[in-house]
Amino acid sequence: MKTRNLSILLASLFVIAGAVFAAGARAAGEVPAPPAIGSTIDDFTLPDVDNKDRTLKSLAGKNGTVLIFIAVQCPVSNAYNERMAKLAEDYQAKGIAVIGINSNAAEDASAVKAHAAEHKLAFPILKDPGNKIADRLGASVTPEAYFIDPNNKLLYHGRIDNARNPAQLETSDLRNALDAALAGKTIEKTEAKAFGCSIKRA
Amino acid sequence: MRFTKAFLPITLCILLLSLAAPAQKRYGRAAKTPKPVTAVSPIDTEGLKGLLTQQRERPLLVNFWATFCDPCRDEFPDLVKIDKDYRPHSLDFVTVSLDDMTDIKTTVPQFLDQMKATMPAYLLNASDPEPAINLVDKRWQGDLPATFLYNEKGEVVYKHIGRVNTAELREAIEKVVSKKGE
Numbered sequence: 001m002k003t004r005n006l007s008i009l010l011a012s013l014f015v016i017a018g019a020v021f022a023a024g025a026r027a028a029g030e031v032p033a034p035p036a037i038g039s040t041i042d043d044f045t046l047p048d049v050d051n052k053d054r055t056l057k058s059l060a061g062k063n064g065t066v067l068i069f070i071a072v073q074c075p076v077s078n079a080y081n082e083r084m085a086k087l088a089e090d091y092q093a094k095g096i097a098v099i100g101i102n103s104n105a106a107e108d109a110s111a112v113k114a115h116a117a118e119h120k121l122a123f124p125i126l127k128d129p130g131n132k133i134a135d136r137l138g139a140s141v142t143p144e145a146y147f148i149d150p151n152n153k154l155l156y157h158g159r160i161d162n163a164r165n166p167a168q169l170e171t172s173d174l175r176n177a178l179d180a181a182l183a184g185k186t187i188e189k190t191e192a193k194a195f196g197c198s199i200k201r202a
Numbered sequence: 203m204r205f206t207k208a209f210l211p212i213t214l215c216i217l218l219l220s221l222a223a224p225a226q227k228r229y230g231r232a233a234k235t236p237k238p239v240t241a242v243s244p245i246d247t248e249g250l251k252g253l254l255t256q257q258r259e260r261p262l263l264v265n266f267w268a269t270f271c272d273p274c275r276d277e278f279p280d281l282v283k284i285d286k287d288y289r290p291h292s293l294d295f296v297t298v299s300l301d302d303m304t305d306i307k308t309t310v311p312q313f314l315d316q317m318k319a320t321m322p323a324y325l326l327n328a329s330d331p332e333p334a335i336n337l338v339d340k341r342w343q344g345d346l347p348a349t350f351l352y353n354e355k356g357e358v359v360y361k362h363i364g365r366v367n368t369a370e371l372r373e374a375i376e377k378v379v380s381k382k383g384e
Contacts, residue, residue: 030364031345074270075270076270140343140345141343141344141345159332162329162330162331162332163329163330164302165302165303165304165329168329168330170329170330171330192332193331193332193335193336193343193344194343194344195300195331195332195335195344197270197271197346198271198272198273198345198346198364200272
């Protein structure tokens with residue numbers, strides 16, 4: 001009996017030590033590596049801002065889907081509000097869906113909903129409790145975009161474009177990737193570093 | 203009468219508080235918008251390249267940060283202490299803000315003033331931050347804060363993405379400073 005209790009105690013200590021280590025690693029700012037271009041993103045389920053579960057599959061576009069990690073309070077993400085709304089509007093007609101994901105622990109569904117209404121973000125926005133999808137996709141910042149084809153193959157990962165300030169816009173990397181995929185052409189730039197606010201993980 | 207006795211001090215308290223509140227608000231507002239004294243210099247990608255690769259007599263610590271980045275703000279007091287402890291005799295230290303250029307005379311120097319930061323302060327002046335990020339470290343995604351320590355030869359001897367572990371950073375500085383001249 002004593003041995004059994006000792007085993008349970010040791011096992012518990014390992015679990016606690018593991019949790020402490022994991023928390024420490026996260027505190028040091030480590031984000032899991034993103035999937036490689038060409039790899040398949042598994043379907044997932046997340047609650048929307050009305051707390052209704054949505055699957056990636058149910059929201060996907062027939063010609064592909066753009067996932068963008070966004071934020072309520074990040075000034076960089078907010079600088080892209082109009083561009084994201086326009087992107088969703090422009091490509092919805094072309095069969096590409098845009099989905100926003102908010103993984104910031106401190107921004108709850110009601111704040112995300114109010115923010116979307118205020119900034120006219122008409123595309124679906126999902127909450128990512130415990131940043132599970134941000135971890136799975138290796139998302140570090142907001143805004144950070146992923147473009148997947150109808151088979152969930154990752155075609156592009158990174159920034160929306162080069163400039164926080166739209167007056168300095170030079171390269172619309174995400175739009176270029178979407179246009180190339182729609183035209184059946186090779187995407188020239190499949191990765192471009194996203195710049196923004198760190199996702200505030202749980 | 204008992205009621206009046208109890209009522210009078212409460213009324214006085216409310217009156218005093220109501221007078222104090224606007225005063226506090228006024229001071230709060232005044233304290234928030236002093237004219238910044240810290241000068242922040244714009245630096246483009248070429249300038250940053252020159253800064254990082256130039257021959258130097260002392261090790262160089264570079265902290266990339268932004269006012270909108272919470273962990274950056276959080277670690278800043280520790281960096282100011284490190285600056286005060288090392289820069290006078292053994293280390294060069296600069297900060298590079300990745301805020302928008304429109305913040306160069308407002309929020310960035312205001313925050314540096316508030317932190318009492320005196321190390322040379324730059325703000326990246328680049329419409330596209332990617333070349334600058336790649337120049338510093340191809341594996342760095344541009345997430346902030348990011349801290350790099352270079353030896354006199356310009357080699358990176360320590361880097362940390364995310365809020366610094368102050369003890370670890372101090373240890374790395376001690377190591378590179380003590381190796382100087384070897």
